[in-house]
Amino acid sequence: MEYIWEPGDTCTISELLKCLPVIEDLTMSGDVSEWLVLDSVPQELPISLIHLKYLCLSQRCLVERYGSSLLLCLLKCSPNLERMYLEMENDLEFSAVKDEEYSDVWLERLNDLQIYFCTDSLETEFVKFILARSPKLKKVTILTHLVDWKRKSKMLKTLLRAPCASEGVIIYHR
Structure with a gap:
């Protein structure tokens, strides 16, 4: 395995994942976009x-x-993810989750999602996407940096009313 430490060192997402074909736990931290070339993220790896x-x-x-x-x-x-922990500190664009290119994504085994985000609109779309495609989901823990209680309440109402593939999911908010 080659380690990439210098800002000038790069690899593609495909090159990285080819080194990890049997990985069970994957943790990425830091601004990987500085060294992970994502200019051409393929739709299918x-x-x-x-x-x-x-x-x-x-x-x-x-x-x-x-x-x-x-x-x-x-x-x-x-397809066999069971748990996810995601930190989204910037506004990310998740309008793509409404497109047909992701209509075949099903997380059949996902049962635990922990997500931290600072805003409430774009990331809410992502959580709705996960809710609709995870039939075994049991627990969603949302950590937000929102200060406005009205915005938090509106976000939670939106998620509780969203279509959900799992009957027993519980949404926690901290």
């Missing part, structure tokens, strides 16, 4: 991460320009 059970993207890993593309690409090739 050349490898399926069928063994991946836990995905953690933290500490500014999901940043503005390519954060949503990286996350959606990983979800599309990881």
Whole structure:
């Protein structure tokens, strides 16, 4: 395995994941967009991460320009995810989750989602996407940096009314 430490060192998402075909737990942290070339994130990765059970993207890993593309690409090739922890500190663009290109994404085994975000609109779309495509989801924990109680309440009402593939999901908010 080659380690990439210098800002000038780069690799593509495909190159990285080819090194990890049987990985079960994947944690990425820091601003990986500085060294992970995402200019051409493929809609389908050349490898399926069928063994991946836990995905953690933290500490500014999901940043503005390519954060949503990286996350959606990983979800599309990881059908057996059971748990996810995501930190979204910037506004990410999740309008793509309404497109047909992600209509085949199903997270059949996902049962626990922990998500931290600072805003309430775009990331709410992503949580709705997960709710609609995760039939075994039991627990969603949302941590927000929202100060306005009315906005928090509106966000929670939106999520509670969203279509949900799992009958027993519980949404926690801290």
